Amino acid sequence: MKYGFAKRVNHMQSSAVRDILKVVNKGDVISFAGGLPDEKLFPVQEVRKAFDQALLSNPKVLQYGETEGVPALREQLTVRMKVKGIYRDPEHVLVTSGSQQAIDLFARVMFNPGDIILTENPTYLAALQVFQSYEVNIVPVDSDEDGMVQGDLEEKIQRLKPKCIYVVPTYSNPGGKVWSLERRKQLLKLAKKYHTIIFEDDPYGDIQFDQSENIPPLASMDDNKYVVYTSTFSKTVVPALRTGWIAGPYQIIRMMAQAKQATDLHTNSLSQHALIHLMREFDLDGHIRTLRQAYKERMLVMKGIFDKGEDLPIQYTEPKGGMFFWVSMPESVNTTALLNEAVENGVAFVPGAPFYVNTPAQNTLRLNFTNAEPEEIETGMKRLVEVMNQSSVSM
Amino acid sequence: MKYGFAKRVNHMQSSAVRDILKVVNKGDVISFAGGLPDEKLFPVQEVRKAFDQALLSNPKVLQYGETEGVPALREQLTVRMKVKGIYRDPEHVLVTSGSQQAIDLFARVMFNPGDIILTENPTYLAALQVFQSYEVNIVPVDSDEDGMVQGDLEEKIQRLKPKCIYVVPTYSNPGGKVWSLERRKQLLKLAKKYHTIIFEDDPYGDIQFDQSENIPPLASMDDNKYVVYTSTFSKTVVPALRTGWIAGPYQIIRMMAQAKQATDLHTNSLSQHALIHLMREFDLDGHIRTLRQAYKERMLVMKGIFDKGEDLPIQYTEPKGGMFFWVSMPESVNTTALLNEAVENGVAFVPGAPFYVNTPAQNTLRLNFTNAEPEEIETGMKRLVEVMNQSSVSM
Numbered sequence: 034m035k036y037g038f039a040k041r042v043n044h045m046q047s048s049a050v051r052d053i054l055k056v057v058n059k060g061d062v063i064s065f066a067g068g069l070p071d072e073k074l075f076p077v078q079e080v081r082k083a084f085d086q087a088l089l090s091n092p093k094v095l096q097y098g099e100t101e102g103v104p105a106l107r108e109q110l111t112v113r114m115k116v117k118g119i120y121r122d123p124e125h126v127l128v129t130s131g132s133q134q135a136i137d138l139f140a141r142v143m144f145n146p147g148d149i150i151l152t153e154n155p156t157y158l159a160a161l162q163v164f165q166s167y168e169v170n171i172v173p174v175d176s177d178e179d180g181m182v183q184g185d186l187e188e189k190i191q192r193l194k195p196k197c198i199y200v201v202p203t204y205s206n207p208g209g210k211v212w213s214l215e216r217r218k219q220l221l222k223l224a225k226k227y228h229t230i231i232f233e234d235d236p237y238g239d240i241q242f243d244q245s246e247n248i249p250p251l252a253s254m255d256d257n258k259y260v261v262y263t264s265t266f267s268k269t270v271v272p273a274l275r276t277g278w279i280a281g282p283y284q285i286i287r288m289m290a291q292a293k294q295a296t297d298l299h300t301n302s303l304s305q306h307a308l309i310h311l312m313r314e315f316d317l318d319g320h321i322r323t324l325r326q327a328y329k330e331r332m333l334v335m336k337g338i339f340d341k342g343e344d345l346p347i348q349y350t351e352p353k354g355g356m357f358f359w360v361s362m363p364e365s366v367n368t369t370a371l372l373n374e375a376v377e378n379g380v381a382f383v384p385g386a387p388f389y390v391n392t393p394a395q396n397t398l399r400l401n402f403t404n405a406e407p408e409e410i411e412t413g414m415k416r417l418v419e420v421m422n423q424s425s426v427s428m
Numbered sequence: 429m430k431y432g433f434a435k436r437v438n439h440m441q442s443s444a445v446r447d448i449l450k451v452v453n454k455g456d457v458i459s460f461a462g463g464l465p466d467e468k469l470f471p472v473q474e475v476r477k478a479f480d481q482a483l484l485s486n487p488k489v490l491q492y493g494e495t496e497g498v499p500a501l502r503e504q505l506t507v508r509m510k511v512k513g514i515y516r517d518p519e520h521v522l523v524t525s526g527s528q529q530a531i532d533l534f535a536r537v538m539f540n541p542g543d544i545i546l547t548e549n550p551t552y553l554a555a556l557q558v559f560q561s562y563e564v565n566i567v568p569v570d571s572d573e574d575g576m577v578q579g580d581l582e583e584k585i586q587r588l589k590p591k592c593i594y595v596v597p598t599y600s601n602p603g604g605k606v607w608s609l610e611r612r613k614q615l616l617k618l619a620k621k622y623h624t625i626i627f628e629d630d631p632y633g634d635i636q637f638d639q640s641e642n643i644p645p646l647a648s649m650d651d652n653k654y655v656v657y658t659s660t661f662s663k664t665v666v667p668a669l670r671t672g673w674i675a676g677p678y679q680i681i682r683m684m685a686q687a688k689q690a691t692d693l694h695t696n697s698l699s700q701h702a703l704i705h706l707m708r709e710f711d712l713d714g715h716i717r718t719l720r721q722a723y724k725e726r727m728l729v730m731k732g733i734f735d736k737g738e739d740l741p742i743q744y745t746e747p748k749g750g751m752f753f754w755v756s757m758p759e760s761v762n763t764t765a766l767l768n769e770a771v772e773n774g775v776a777f778v779p780g781a782p783f784y785v786n787t788p789a790q791n792t793l794r795l796n797f798t799n800a801e802p803e804e805i806e807t808g809m810k811r812l813v814e815v816m817n818q819s820s821v822s823m
Contacts, residue, residue, distance in 0.1 A: 034623065034653050034654075034677070036538075036625070036677065036679055036680055037538075037591065038537055038538060038683060039536065039537055039538055039539050039540050039562075040540055041536070041537075041540075042537050042683055042686075042687075045537075045683075045686050045687060045690065067492070068492075069491060069492055070491075072487040072488055072490060072491045073487065075487045075490050075491075077483060077487050077490065080483060080490065081479075081480065081483040081484070084476075084479045084480075084483065085476065085479075085480065088472060088475060088476040088479065089476070092467040092468065092470045092472050093467055094668060095467060095470050095472065095475065095666035095667070095668040095669075096464060096465075096467045096470075096666070096667060096668060097462070097464055097662075097667040097668070098668065129692075130525055130670075130692040130695075130696075131692050131693055133690070133691070133692055133693050134691060134692040137690060137691050137692070141434065141436070142433055142434055142436075142437050142440075143431075143432075143433060143434055144434050145434050145435055145436075159689070159690060159693075162689070162690045163690045163691075166536075166687070166690055167434075196432065228429065230431070258429050259429075267492075271490035271491070271698075272490070272491060272492040273489060273490040273491060273492070273493065273696060273697040273698045274490075274696055274698060275525075275692060275693070275694070275695070275696045275697075282429070282431065284431055285431055288433060288437055288440075291437075291440050292437075292440060292561070294554070294557070295440065295528070295532060295554060295557045295558045295561055296528070296529060296532050296558075296691070297524075297525040297526050297528055297529040297532070297670060297692075298526055298528050298554075298670070299670070300525075300670070301525075301668060301669055301670045301696045301699060302668040302670075303666075303668045303669060303699070304696060304698070304699070
């Protein structure tokens with residue numbers, strides 16, 4: 034039987050990243066493809082203790098819960114955000130099933146078909162997928178190392194009157210870059226001038242390699258009017274709990290909570306209660322410092338091997354945090370084709386193309402450095418360098 | 429600042445049930461309003477053990493997982509469905525964040541604005557909310573005690589060419605009724621004749637009071653072509669884990685998995701792994717038998733008090749399973765007004781109006797009998813009967 038699907042499915046596509054993951058999970062391939070944290074660094078015993086405490090506390094932790102999230106968790110989230118200079122009340126916070134759901138619910142309550150959304154380019158693939166499923170027009174803004182370029186940004190805001198500007202300003206996925214303070218201020222100024230909402234997606238902000246660097250989130254410079262801010266426990270605690278949050282103006286948060294009620298009633302509340310215990314009794318900040326150190330070391334191993342390959346036909350900027358290396362190869366190289374050769378040689382990456390809004394740079398690729406241990410990174414990178422060198426020979 | 433929301437938010441409304449829940453959670457009100465199972469009957473120690481086993485097994489249970497769900501859980505779900513006569517392969521199953529998400533994802537991939545959806549009337553409130561948010565036209569079909577009336581159903585299918593027929597055929601919410609075998613067969617015959625998809629929502633099927641009664645799910649009579657079937661662990665294990673599933677034709681399940689990827693990546697996988705352990709080592713069917721007995725006893729306490737009130741101005745049918753009593757009062761009574769009096773008298777219910785597609789029967793109400801213990805039910809029902817009697821006096 035042929036089924037008549039909704040028109041919006043024409044705008045949906047399976048994530049290239051996830052499809053590749055399925056392939057590389059088999060055999061002896063060292064994968065730099067996914068965006069996975071390292072499960073060997075998970076605080077398993079502490080998570081176990083936290084679940085045990087939650088389950089011993091009261092059977093009500095297993096009952097239906099409030100759509101907005103468990104009140105004590107929302108309270109604790111405001112405390113964590115305060116440390117970053119983001120002052121919000123618990124009623125400005127909605128707990129979501131991962132920050133991916135925050136993006137989806139925001140799109141759901143804000144976007145009409147045909148609305149304009151401004152983004153960086155390349156940008157977070159799965160945000161593009163959400164936006165496309167709501168049939169909006171995504172328009173990329175010129176960006177450089179420091180963030181969106183002011184001139185192009187203002188011109189596009191003026192001319193296109195976007196519904197929203199979506200940014201991952203701190204250790205972006207896939208670019209690994211961080212916006213300068215000046216560009217942050219400029220963006221906020223323009224948002225205020227033209228009454229445009231900024232969606233600040235901040236899953237990686239805690240994975241900061243230079244601890245003396247002070248990069249205030251956009252939300253910390255806003256009076257809870259123009260910035261909605263989302264983050265997650267997926268990178269700093271564990272991904273499996275699918276617990277993220279979004280903070281923003283009350284009207285928007287309330288509307289998103291209504292949408293969430295129809296979508297999944299509420300986020301897994303046992304996990305929320307366990308996170309409350311974990312945040313109270315576990316040195317989460319100490320754990321985050323451990324992660325920063327481990328991931329920085331791995332990034333340096335990756336960088337080291339690139340730097341040793343003297344004639345290697347690549348360009349990159351050293352990531353200051355996060356989980357990704359973004360690499361450009363000569364324009365004649367198509368990294369999607371290169372991936373096949375790489376997988377045959379026992380290493381995987383993600384081609385850069387799907388991260389682009391429109392015409393992709395086919396010569397780019399993304400490498401994740403958090404999921405493999407240093408020795409594996411060395412082995413995998415040697416395999417990759419070999420494939421990269423061959424690609425330049427065959428040009 | 430005024431925010432420009434999407435047009436679809438005009439079709440969203442907060443659930444009356446949840447708004448009332450917020451009020452009655454305070455003070456000495458005995459609530460028959462929610463649709464909550466009894467947390468005192470939760471298998472807390474077994475859930476605790478299952479989480480512990482999952483967390484001791486492998487740190488990968490805390491890593492990102494597959495959008496479709498943990499393979500071993502999908503496998504186990506096919507085994508559970510087989511007992512009900514529903515033969516499906518694991519690839520026909522998608523694990524969802526509660527069965528609420530199954531309804532939402534199905535609507536997302538199937539419905540265009542203006543599509544026609546046929547439903548019973550009254551029907552599950554939160555399904556109506558989902559459908560409305562996709563801007564479809566919901567058309568009720570005449571129903572009696574045994575299910576949708578064949579003549580009206582066929583006329584509407586022929587004339588309106590609905591995209592889908594949504595039904596809760598077994599111990600429905602709010603009606604508490606169960607479709608006869610004949611009506612089930614008729615519905616399937618029409619679905620096949622007119623190539624129409626049936627969405628069978630079955631959260632309550634396991635809560636069956638007469639264990640000799642054999643009520644096959646619609647999905648068991650279908651060759652995986654016309655019926656998508658959803659159920660959940662929320663009523664039989666615990667709601668907090670937000671784990672449900674949907675089984676249906678591969679094309680639809682695959683498309684829903686793509687939509688789910690953009691929505692929340694995947695359902696909490698630690699909970700999925702814990703459920704795998706729970707289903708393997710815990711006598712879930714024994715536990716379900718305990719629930720059936722306890723809930724039946726409570727239903728009978730409720731019924732007993734209604735039956736004692738000789739001149740009580742109400743009509744109802746004894747529920748054969750599920751969690752709800754559906755009550756009609758004289759047409760002059762408005763149960764929304766009555767609720768205020770009831771809450772003042774220390775008891776709460778849900779007015780029936782929001783469960784209706786169009787013109788509501790304002791004289792109806794829904795009572796939940798699973799969340800309060802027998803003695804509480806007695807006390808609460810006495811308070812309710814008092815208010816009901818006064819309402820008939822003041823007419």
